[in-house]
Amino acid sequence: MSRDRLSVVVTRRLPEAVETRLSELFDVRLREDDAQMTREELVEAVKTADVLVPTITDQIDAGLIARAGERLKLIANYGAGVDHIDVSTARQRGVLVCNTPGVLTDDTADMTMALILAVTRRIPEGLAVMQKGDWAGWAPTAFLGGRISGRRLGILGMGRIGQAVARRAAAFGMQVHYHNRKRVHPDTEEALEATYWESLDQMVARMDVISINCPSTPSTFHLMNARRLKLMKPSAVIVNTSRGEVIDENALTRMLRAGEIAGAGLDVYEHGTNINPRLRAQNNVVLLPHMGSATLEGRIEMGEKVIINIKTFEDGHRPPDQVLPSML
Structure with a gap:
C-alpha cells in the first residue's frame, strides 16, 4: 500500500460495508476477530498509526496517549460518547478527537x-x-x-x-x-x-x-x-x-x-x-446487553461519519464532529 495514505487502526470489527470503504481510502489495519484490543495492542496502535478508530470498549486514557508516537494526530471515535477518551490530554498532545453524534x-x-x-x-x-x-x-x-x-x-x-x-x-x-x-x-x-x-x-x-x-x-x-x-x-x-x-x-x-x-x-x-x-x-x-444503538443502519451511518471525519482531517480541514474539552 502507498505510504502517502493515512495509517488507520480500527480496534473492533465494524460492518463489512464500513471496513471495505475504509480499506479503499486509507492504509487501514482491521481486526480479524471481534475481541477487544489488549492494552499492549492499543499501545502499539497509538505508537504507529496516524489515526486511531476506537470504540467505547477501549480506554484511551492519559497514560495511553502519553505513549503515542509522533504520527498519531487523530482519534476518530466510533460512537457518540467520549467519556472513555481523555480529550484534554489528547488536545495537549496535539491529537484531535472526533465522534459520531446524532446517528443513533x-x-x-x-x-x-x-x-x-x-x-x-x-x-x-x-x-x-x-x-x-x-x-x-x-x-x-x-x-x-x-x-x-x-x-x-x-x-x-x-x-x-x-x-x-x-x-x-x-x-x-x-x-x-x-x-x-x-x-x-x-x-x-x-x-x-x-x-x-x-x-x-x-x-x-x-x-x-x-x-x-x-x-x-x-x-x-x-x-x-x-x-x-x-x-x-x-x-x-x-x-x-x-x-x-x-x-x-x-x-x-x-x-x-x-x-x-x-x-x-x-x-x-x-x-x-x-x-x-x-x-x-x-x-x-x-x-439487555447494550443493544440500544444496535441497528445495522445505525452502525453503517456511524462508520460513514468516522470516514468523513478522517477524510476531512486528511484534506487539512477541521473534522466536522471534532470534540473539544470545553464541550464536555
Whole structure:
C-alpha cells in the first residue's frame, strides 16, 4: 500500500460495508476477530498509526496517549460518547478527537420505549413461560401489567435522545416531564408538550416512569443515588439507555428486591459486563446487553461519519464532529 495514505487502526470489527470503504481510502489495519484490543495492542496502535478508530470498549486514557508516537494526530471515535477518551490530554498532545453524534438518536429512543413497554407489560415473564413450555392457557388475571397511556414520564436529560423519547412517549399517550441542565427552548417545550422541572428531586417523586437519557459526566455520576431512588413511588419504574454509572446500581438492586420500586429496564450497567447477580435474578427487571444503538443502519451511518471525519482531517480541514474539552 502507498505510504502517502493515512495509517488507520480500527480496534473492533465494524460492518463489512464500513471496513471495505475504509480499506479503499486509507492504509487501514482491521481486526480479524471481534475481541477487544489488549492494552499492549492499543499501545502499539497509538505508537504507529496516524489515526486511531476506537470504540467505547477501549480506554484511551492519559497514560495511553502519553505513549503515542509522533504520527498519531487523530482519534476518530466510533460512537457518540467520549467519556472513555481523555480529550484534554489528547488536545495537549496535539491529537484531535472526533465522534459520531446524532446517528443513533432514533434507535436509542426506540429501545427506551421498548424497555418501558417490556417492564410495564411484563413481556420477559411471558417469554420465559412460553420458552419453558409452561403456559396453561389464557386467564383473566394472568400476567397483569399496566397501561402506559396516561402515565407520567420523567426524562432525565433532554438532548437529542431525550426529545426523541418524548415524541414517542406522547404518541403512546404518556404525559411528558423533564429535568435538564438547561431548560430547552420554549418552542421545543411547546412542541413536545413537556413540563420542565428545575428540581430533579421533585420530579422523581411524582413520576410513574423515569427514563435516563443524560450523558456520563462527573456531575451525572450516581445522579440517581440511593437517596433519590427512595423518592420514587413504589409503583414507578426506571429505564436506562444512557450510561450505567448514572444510577447507583447496588442501591437500585436493594430497592427492587425490597419492592420499593416496581421495576427497571436496563441496557447499560455501572460496572460493564460485571452485573450484580442479585439484579439478574429479579423478575421485575429487564436486562439487555447494550443493544440500544444496535441497528445495522445505525452502525453503517456511524462508520460513514468516522470516514468523513478522517477524510476531512486528511484534506487539512477541521473534522466536522471534532470534540473539544470545553464541550464536555
